[in-house]
Amino acid sequence: MAELLVIRHGQASFGAENYDVLSDLGRQQARAAGQWLRDMGWTPDRVVSGTLNRQIDTVAEMGFAPDREEHAGLNEYDFGSLLSARYGGAVPDLVQGDRKMHFRTLRETVFEWQRDEIAEPYETWGAFVARVEAARAFATDTDAKRVLMVSSGGVIGQLAAASLQAPAEHMMNLNLQIKNASMTRFVFSGSLFSLSEFNATPHYATPDGAKLMSYS
Template sequence: MAELLVLRHGQASFGADNYDVLSDLGRAQARAAGAWLRQMEWTPDRVITGTLNRQIDTASEMGFAPAPETHAGLNEYDFANLLEARFKDAAPELATGDRRQHFRVLRETVFAWQRGEIENPAETWDAFTARVEAARAFATDTDAKRVLIVSSGGVIGQMTAASLHAPAAHMMNLNLQIKNAAMTRFVFSGSLFSLNEFNATPHYATPQGAALMSYS
Protein backbone atom coordinates (compact mmCIF):
# COMPACT_ATOMS: atom_id res chain seq x y z
CA MET A 1 0.00 0.00 0.00
CA ALA A 2 1.18 3.50 -0.84
CA GLU A 3 0.43 6.66 1.15
CA LEU A 4 -0.96 10.00 0.01
CA LEU A 5 -0.39 12.68 2.64
CA VAL A 6 -2.36 15.86 1.95
CA LEU A 7 -1.31 18.95 3.88
CA ARG A 8 -3.33 22.14 4.04
CA HIS A 9 -1.18 25.20 3.36
CA GLY A 10 0.09 27.29 6.27
CA GLN A 11 -1.79 30.35 7.46
CA ALA A 12 -2.27 32.87 4.66
CA SER A 13 -3.08 36.59 4.96
CA PHE A 14 -6.68 36.68 6.19
CA GLY A 15 -8.28 40.10 5.68
CA ALA A 16 -5.41 41.44 3.54
CA ASP A 17 -5.71 42.73 -0.02
CA ASN A 18 -3.81 39.65 -1.20
CA TYR A 19 -4.84 36.56 0.76
CA ASP A 20 -2.49 34.33 -1.25
CA VAL A 21 0.62 35.14 0.81
CA LEU A 22 1.84 33.05 3.74
CA SER A 23 2.01 34.86 7.06
CA ASP A 24 5.07 34.45 9.28
CA LEU A 25 2.97 32.01 11.32
CA GLY A 26 2.10 30.09 8.15
CA ARG A 27 5.77 29.69 7.31
CA ALA A 28 6.51 28.46 10.83
CA GLN A 29 3.64 25.96 10.59
CA ALA A 30 5.02 24.56 7.34
CA ARG A 31 8.51 24.21 8.79
CA ALA A 32 7.09 22.44 11.86
CA ALA A 33 5.17 19.98 9.68
CA GLY A 34 8.27 19.22 7.61
CA ALA A 35 10.44 18.79 10.70
CA TRP A 36 7.96 16.37 12.29
CA LEU A 37 7.75 14.25 9.14
CA ARG A 38 11.54 14.03 8.97
CA GLN A 39 11.63 13.08 12.65
CA MET A 40 9.20 10.26 11.82
CA GLU A 41 11.48 9.30 8.90
CA TRP A 42 8.62 9.99 6.48
CA THR A 43 10.19 11.38 3.33
CA PRO A 44 8.07 11.87 0.19
CA ASP A 45 9.04 10.28 -3.10
CA ARG A 46 6.86 12.80 -4.91
CA VAL A 47 5.60 16.30 -4.00
CA ILE A 48 2.64 17.99 -5.71
CA THR A 49 1.04 21.37 -5.04
CA GLY A 50 -1.62 23.49 -6.62
CA THR A 51 -0.52 26.63 -8.47
CA LEU A 52 -1.39 29.07 -5.65
CA ASN A 53 1.48 30.88 -3.92
CA ARG A 54 0.42 29.81 -0.43
CA GLN A 55 0.53 26.16 -1.49
CA ILE A 56 3.85 26.38 -3.34
CA ASP A 57 5.50 28.37 -0.53
CA THR A 58 4.27 25.92 2.12
CA ALA A 59 5.93 23.06 0.24
CA SER A 60 9.11 25.13 -0.06
CA GLU A 61 9.19 25.87 3.67
CA MET A 62 8.78 22.14 4.43
CA GLY A 63 12.16 21.65 2.78
CA PHE A 64 11.88 18.29 1.06
CA ALA A 65 14.17 17.44 -1.83
CA PRO A 66 11.84 16.30 -4.65
CA ALA A 67 11.13 19.23 -6.94
CA PRO A 68 7.37 19.89 -6.55
CA GLU A 69 5.04 19.24 -9.44
CA THR A 70 1.94 21.40 -9.82
CA HIS A 71 -1.65 20.51 -10.67
CA ALA A 72 -4.30 23.24 -10.86
CA GLY A 73 -6.92 20.75 -9.69
CA LEU A 74 -5.51 21.24 -6.20
CA ASN A 75 -6.33 24.96 -6.15
CA GLU A 76 -9.01 26.22 -3.78
CA TYR A 77 -12.45 27.18 -5.10
CA ASP A 78 -12.82 30.91 -5.79
CA PHE A 79 -14.89 32.16 -2.87
CA ALA A 80 -14.68 35.80 -4.02
CA ASN A 81 -16.23 34.86 -7.35
CA LEU A 82 -18.95 32.81 -5.65
CA LEU A 83 -19.81 35.81 -3.45
CA GLU A 84 -19.99 38.11 -6.47
CA ALA A 85 -22.14 35.64 -8.41
CA ARG A 86 -24.46 35.05 -5.45
CA PHE A 87 -24.96 38.61 -4.20
CA LYS A 88 -24.17 40.71 -7.31
CA ASP A 89 -23.70 44.31 -6.08
CA ALA A 90 -24.93 43.50 -2.57
CA ALA A 91 -22.10 41.21 -1.44
CA PRO A 92 -21.41 41.54 2.31
CA GLU A 93 -18.16 43.17 3.36
CA LEU A 94 -15.95 40.38 4.70
CA ALA A 95 -12.51 41.98 4.66
CA THR A 96 -13.05 43.42 8.15
CA GLY A 97 -11.50 40.72 10.30
CA ASP A 98 -14.90 39.46 11.51
CA ARG A 99 -14.12 35.76 11.26
CA ARG A 100 -17.48 34.57 12.56
CA GLN A 101 -19.37 36.45 9.83
CA HIS A 102 -16.83 35.36 7.22
CA PHE A 103 -17.23 31.66 7.90
CA ARG A 104 -21.02 31.83 8.24
CA VAL A 105 -21.30 33.46 4.81
CA LEU A 106 -18.70 31.07 3.38
CA ARG A 107 -20.65 28.03 4.58
CA GLU A 108 -24.01 29.29 3.30
CA THR A 109 -22.53 30.30 -0.05
CA VAL A 110 -20.87 26.94 -0.67
CA PHE A 111 -24.10 25.12 0.21
CA ALA A 112 -25.97 27.32 -2.31
CA TRP A 113 -23.24 26.57 -4.89
CA GLN A 114 -23.59 22.84 -4.30
CA ARG A 115 -27.37 23.06 -4.78
CA GLY A 116 -26.95 24.91 -8.10
CA GLU A 117 -28.56 28.08 -6.71
CA ILE A 118 -25.78 30.46 -7.80
CA GLU A 119 -26.14 31.67 -11.37
CA ASN A 120 -23.12 31.69 -13.68
CA PRO A 121 -20.25 31.07 -11.26
CA ALA A 122 -16.80 30.98 -12.84
CA GLU A 123 -16.67 27.30 -11.84
CA THR A 124 -19.65 25.04 -11.23
CA TRP A 125 -19.75 22.62 -8.31
CA ASP A 126 -19.57 19.69 -10.72
CA ALA A 127 -16.50 21.18 -12.40
CA PHE A 128 -14.82 21.64 -9.01
CA THR A 129 -15.43 18.06 -7.93
CA ALA A 130 -14.24 16.78 -11.31
CA ARG A 131 -10.94 18.64 -11.13
CA VAL A 132 -10.31 17.53 -7.55
CA GLU A 133 -10.86 13.94 -8.65
CA ALA A 134 -8.54 14.49 -11.62
CA ALA A 135 -5.85 15.78 -9.25
CA ARG A 136 -6.31 12.80 -6.94
CA ALA A 137 -6.02 10.42 -9.89
CA PHE A 138 -2.88 12.24 -11.08
CA ALA A 139 -1.29 11.95 -7.63
CA THR A 140 -2.04 8.25 -7.25
CA ASP A 141 -1.08 7.22 -10.79
CA THR A 142 2.48 6.57 -9.71
CA ASP A 143 5.00 4.02 -8.53
CA ALA A 144 5.88 6.32 -5.61
CA LYS A 145 5.10 4.89 -2.17
CA ARG A 146 4.90 8.22 -0.38
CA VAL A 147 3.21 11.15 -2.10
CA LEU A 148 2.93 14.56 -0.46
CA ILE A 149 0.29 17.04 -1.63
CA VAL A 150 -0.01 20.64 -0.44
CA SER A 151 -3.49 21.98 -1.14
CA SER A 152 -6.35 23.90 0.51
CA GLY A 153 -9.25 23.21 2.84
CA GLY A 154 -12.01 22.91 0.25
CA VAL A 155 -10.04 20.47 -1.87
CA ILE A 156 -9.11 18.38 1.17
CA GLY A 157 -12.71 18.42 2.38
CA GLN A 158 -13.94 17.26 -1.01
CA MET A 159 -11.27 14.57 -1.40
CA THR A 160 -12.11 13.25 2.07
CA ALA A 161 -15.89 13.35 1.55
CA ALA A 162 -15.55 11.59 -1.81
CA SER A 163 -13.40 8.85 -0.28
CA LEU A 164 -16.20 8.23 2.24
CA HIS A 165 -18.97 8.46 -0.39
CA ALA A 166 -20.51 11.16 1.81
CA PRO A 167 -23.21 13.67 0.73
CA ALA A 168 -21.94 16.85 -0.92
CA ALA A 169 -22.76 19.02 2.10
CA HIS A 170 -20.32 16.98 4.18
CA MET A 171 -17.45 18.49 2.19
CA MET A 172 -18.09 21.88 3.78
CA ASN A 173 -18.47 20.46 7.27
CA LEU A 174 -15.03 18.91 6.84
CA ASN A 175 -13.57 21.99 5.14
CA LEU A 176 -14.32 24.24 8.12
CA GLN A 177 -12.57 21.89 10.56
CA ILE A 178 -9.22 21.74 8.77
CA LYS A 179 -6.36 23.46 10.58
CA ASN A 180 -3.51 25.21 8.82
CA ALA A 181 -0.73 22.72 7.97
CA ALA A 182 -2.91 19.82 9.16
CA MET A 183 -2.28 16.40 7.67
CA THR A 184 -4.89 14.16 6.06
CA ARG A 185 -3.62 10.74 5.06
CA PHE A 186 -4.97 8.24 2.54
CA VAL A 187 -3.74 4.82 1.46
CA PHE A 188 -4.00 3.65 -2.11
CA SER A 189 -3.29 0.69 -4.36
CA GLY A 190 -4.70 0.41 -7.85
CA SER A 191 -8.38 1.37 -7.65
CA LEU A 192 -8.37 1.27 -3.83
CA PHE A 193 -8.32 4.69 -2.14
CA SER A 194 -9.15 4.92 1.56
CA LEU A 195 -9.02 7.53 4.30
CA ASN A 196 -6.53 6.66 7.03
CA GLU A 197 -6.25 9.88 9.08
CA PHE A 198 -7.97 13.28 8.99
CA ASN A 199 -6.86 16.77 10.09
CA ALA A 200 -3.96 15.56 12.24
CA THR A 201 -1.50 18.02 13.79
CA PRO A 202 1.06 15.98 15.76
CA HIS A 203 3.59 18.76 15.12
CA TYR A 204 1.50 21.02 17.40
CA ALA A 205 1.35 18.48 20.27
CA THR A 206 3.73 20.34 22.59
CA PRO A 207 3.29 23.58 24.56
CA GLN A 208 5.49 25.35 22.02
CA GLY A 209 3.77 23.73 19.06
CA ALA A 210 0.30 24.58 20.37
CA ALA A 211 1.10 28.25 19.81
CA LEU A 212 1.27 27.52 16.06
CA MET A 213 -2.35 26.36 15.79
CA SER A 214 -4.67 28.31 13.49
CA TYR A 215 -7.65 27.67 11.22
CA SER A 216 -7.46 30.56 8.75
Protein backbone atom coordinates (compact mmCIF):
# COMPACT_ATOMS: atom_id res chain seq x y z
CA MET A 1 0.00 0.00 0.00
CA ALA A 2 1.38 3.42 -0.99
CA GLU A 3 0.80 6.81 0.65
CA LEU A 4 -0.23 10.15 -0.80
CA LEU A 5 0.52 12.92 1.69
CA VAL A 6 -1.16 16.18 0.71
CA ILE A 7 0.10 19.41 2.30
CA ARG A 8 -1.84 22.64 2.08
CA HIS A 9 0.42 25.55 1.18
CA GLY A 10 1.64 27.85 3.95
CA GLN A 11 -0.23 31.05 4.75
CA ALA A 12 -0.53 33.32 1.72
CA SER A 13 -1.12 37.09 1.67
CA PHE A 14 -4.81 37.66 2.42
CA GLY A 15 -5.89 41.22 1.62
CA ALA A 16 -2.73 42.02 -0.34
CA GLU A 17 -2.72 43.04 -3.99
CA ASN A 18 -1.11 39.69 -4.81
CA TYR A 19 -2.55 36.90 -2.68
CA ASP A 20 -0.29 34.29 -4.27
CA VAL A 21 2.75 35.05 -2.11
CA LEU A 22 3.71 33.21 1.06
CA SER A 23 3.74 35.37 4.15
CA ASP A 24 6.66 35.13 6.58
CA LEU A 25 4.43 32.93 8.74
CA GLY A 26 3.65 30.77 5.72
CA ARG A 27 7.34 30.16 5.12
CA GLN A 28 7.83 29.19 8.78
CA GLN A 29 4.89 26.79 8.56
CA ALA A 30 6.30 25.09 5.48
CA ARG A 31 9.74 24.72 7.06
CA ALA A 32 8.18 23.23 10.20
CA ALA A 33 6.23 20.68 8.14
CA GLY A 34 9.30 19.67 6.16
CA GLN A 35 11.45 19.33 9.28
CA TRP A 36 8.84 17.20 11.03
CA LEU A 37 8.68 14.82 8.08
CA ARG A 38 12.46 14.47 8.06
CA ASP A 39 12.50 13.94 11.83
CA MET A 40 9.97 11.12 11.35
CA GLY A 41 12.10 9.57 8.61
CA TRP A 42 9.40 10.26 6.01
CA THR A 43 11.12 11.15 2.75
CA PRO A 44 9.00 11.33 -0.41
CA ASP A 45 9.78 9.22 -3.46
CA ARG A 46 7.84 11.66 -5.64
CA VAL A 47 6.85 15.33 -5.17
CA VAL A 48 4.01 17.02 -7.07
CA SER A 49 2.59 20.54 -6.71
CA GLY A 50 0.29 22.85 -8.58
CA THR A 51 1.67 25.79 -10.56
CA LEU A 52 0.75 28.56 -8.08
CA ASN A 53 3.62 30.44 -6.43
CA ARG A 54 2.38 29.73 -2.91
CA GLN A 55 2.40 25.99 -3.66
CA ILE A 56 5.79 25.99 -5.38
CA ASP A 57 7.37 28.07 -2.61
CA THR A 58 5.91 25.79 0.06
CA VAL A 59 7.70 22.83 -1.52
CA ALA A 60 10.92 24.86 -1.62
CA GLU A 61 10.64 25.91 2.03
CA MET A 62 9.93 22.28 3.00
CA GLY A 63 13.23 21.36 1.37
CA PHE A 64 11.90 19.02 -1.33
CA ALA A 65 12.03 21.32 -4.37
CA PRO A 66 14.70 19.68 -6.59
CA ASP A 67 12.50 16.75 -7.57
CA ARG A 68 9.21 18.64 -7.88
CA GLU A 69 6.74 17.89 -10.68
CA GLU A 70 3.74 20.07 -11.57
CA HIS A 71 0.09 19.46 -12.36
CA ALA A 72 -2.23 22.44 -12.84
CA GLY A 73 -5.15 20.36 -11.59
CA LEU A 74 -3.81 21.01 -8.08
CA ASN A 75 -4.34 24.77 -8.38
CA GLU A 76 -7.01 26.33 -6.17
CA TYR A 77 -10.34 27.35 -7.63
CA ASP A 78 -10.31 31.08 -8.38
CA PHE A 79 -12.37 32.41 -5.48
CA GLY A 80 -11.85 36.00 -6.60
CA SER A 81 -13.39 35.28 -9.99
CA LEU A 82 -16.29 33.39 -8.40
CA LEU A 83 -17.09 36.29 -6.07
CA SER A 84 -16.79 38.74 -8.93
CA ALA A 85 -19.20 36.69 -11.05
CA ARG A 86 -21.68 36.46 -8.18
CA TYR A 87 -21.65 40.23 -7.62
CA GLY A 88 -21.51 41.24 -11.26
CA GLY A 89 -17.95 42.51 -10.97
CA ALA A 90 -18.59 44.73 -7.93
CA VAL A 91 -17.62 42.71 -4.84
CA PRO A 92 -18.50 44.70 -1.68
CA ASP A 93 -15.53 46.09 0.22
CA LEU A 94 -16.62 44.26 3.39
CA VAL A 95 -16.52 40.92 1.57
CA GLN A 96 -13.04 41.68 0.23
CA GLY A 97 -11.49 43.01 3.44
CA ASP A 98 -13.19 41.37 6.43
CA ARG A 99 -12.07 37.77 7.00
CA LYS A 100 -15.27 36.51 8.62
CA MET A 101 -17.50 38.10 6.00
CA HIS A 102 -15.20 36.96 3.20
CA PHE A 103 -15.25 33.30 4.14
CA ARG A 104 -18.95 33.26 5.03
CA THR A 105 -19.75 34.75 1.63
CA LEU A 106 -17.29 32.46 -0.14
CA ARG A 107 -18.97 29.42 1.41
CA GLU A 108 -22.37 30.52 0.10
CA THR A 109 -20.87 31.35 -3.29
CA VAL A 110 -19.24 27.94 -3.68
CA PHE A 111 -22.54 26.24 -2.85
CA GLU A 112 -24.16 28.29 -5.63
CA TRP A 113 -21.28 27.35 -7.95
CA GLN A 114 -21.83 23.67 -7.20
CA ARG A 115 -25.52 24.07 -8.08
CA ASP A 116 -24.61 25.83 -11.37
CA GLU A 117 -26.24 29.04 -10.14
CA ILE A 118 -23.26 31.32 -10.90
CA ALA A 119 -23.73 32.92 -14.30
CA GLU A 120 -20.79 32.33 -16.64
CA PRO A 121 -18.18 31.26 -14.08
CA TYR A 122 -14.54 31.26 -15.16
CA GLU A 123 -14.65 27.47 -14.60
CA THR A 124 -17.63 25.20 -14.01
CA TRP A 125 -17.88 23.07 -10.89
CA GLY A 126 -17.77 19.98 -13.10
CA ALA A 127 -14.52 21.15 -14.71
CA PHE A 128 -12.97 21.74 -11.28
CA VAL A 129 -13.93 18.25 -10.10
CA ALA A 130 -12.54 16.72 -13.29
CA ARG A 131 -9.16 18.45 -13.07
CA VAL A 132 -8.73 17.54 -9.39
CA GLU A 133 -9.43 13.92 -10.27
CA ALA A 134 -6.95 14.13 -13.15
CA ALA A 135 -4.30 15.45 -10.76
CA ARG A 136 -5.03 12.67 -8.26
CA ALA A 137 -4.72 10.06 -11.02
CA PHE A 138 -1.44 11.63 -12.19
CA ALA A 139 0.06 11.61 -8.70
CA THR A 140 -0.95 8.02 -7.94
CA ASP A 141 0.02 6.55 -11.33
CA THR A 142 3.42 5.61 -10.00
CA ASP A 143 5.58 2.94 -8.44
CA ALA A 144 6.52 5.39 -5.68
CA LYS A 145 5.46 4.36 -2.18
CA ARG A 146 5.53 7.85 -0.68
CA VAL A 147 4.09 10.67 -2.78
CA LEU A 148 4.12 14.22 -1.44
CA MET A 149 1.62 16.63 -2.96
CA VAL A 150 1.35 20.36 -2.19
CA SER A 151 -1.95 21.96 -3.09
CA SER A 152 -4.68 24.22 -1.66
CA GLY A 153 -7.69 23.96 0.61
CA GLY A 154 -10.39 23.57 -2.02
CA VAL A 155 -8.52 20.82 -3.84
CA ILE A 156 -7.80 18.98 -0.59
CA GLY A 157 -11.43 19.31 0.46
CA GLN A 158 -12.52 17.85 -2.88
CA LEU A 159 -10.03 14.98 -2.70
CA ALA A 160 -11.27 14.08 0.78
CA ALA A 161 -14.97 14.42 -0.08
CA ALA A 162 -14.59 12.38 -3.28
CA SER A 163 -12.68 9.62 -1.49
CA LEU A 164 -15.58 9.35 0.98
CA GLN A 165 -18.19 9.58 -1.81
CA ALA A 166 -19.70 12.48 0.13
CA PRO A 167 -22.17 15.04 -1.30
CA ALA A 168 -20.58 18.00 -3.09
CA GLU A 169 -21.33 20.41 -0.23
CA HIS A 170 -18.92 18.54 2.00
CA MET A 171 -16.01 19.76 -0.12
CA MET A 172 -16.53 23.31 1.15
CA ASN A 173 -17.26 22.26 4.73
CA LEU A 174 -13.91 20.46 4.73
CA ASN A 175 -12.16 23.26 2.81
CA LEU A 176 -12.89 25.84 5.52
CA GLN A 177 -11.38 23.64 8.24
CA ILE A 178 -8.03 23.06 6.57
CA LYS A 179 -5.07 24.65 8.33
CA ASN A 180 -2.08 26.10 6.53
CA ALA A 181 0.65 23.49 5.99
CA SER A 182 -1.59 20.77 7.43
CA MET A 183 -1.23 17.14 6.36
CA THR A 184 -3.97 15.01 4.81
CA ARG A 185 -3.01 11.42 4.10
CA PHE A 186 -4.47 8.90 1.66
CA VAL A 187 -3.48 5.31 0.94
CA PHE A 188 -3.69 3.89 -2.56
CA SER A 189 -3.13 0.71 -4.51
CA GLY A 190 -4.51 0.17 -8.00
CA SER A 191 -8.13 1.40 -7.99
CA LEU A 192 -8.16 1.75 -4.19
CA PHE A 193 -7.90 5.31 -2.88
CA SER A 194 -8.82 5.87 0.74
CA LEU A 195 -8.62 8.71 3.27
CA SER A 196 -6.38 7.81 6.20
CA GLU A 197 -5.80 11.12 8.03
CA PHE A 198 -7.26 14.60 7.63
CA ASN A 199 -5.89 18.08 8.42
CA ALA A 200 -3.21 16.92 10.86
CA THR A 201 -0.63 19.33 12.27
CA PRO A 202 1.80 17.31 14.42
CA HIS A 203 4.49 19.90 13.61
CA TYR A 204 2.48 22.46 15.62
CA ALA A 205 2.12 20.23 18.68
CA THR A 206 4.41 22.24 20.96
CA PRO A 207 3.89 25.60 22.71
CA ASP A 208 6.11 27.31 20.12
CA GLY A 209 4.65 25.35 17.25
CA ALA A 210 1.10 26.31 18.26
CA LYS A 211 1.99 29.91 17.45
CA LEU A 212 2.37 28.93 13.79
CA MET A 213 -1.27 27.84 13.41
CA SER A 214 -3.41 29.66 10.85
CA TYR A 215 -6.32 28.91 8.55
CA SER A 216 -6.02 31.56 5.84
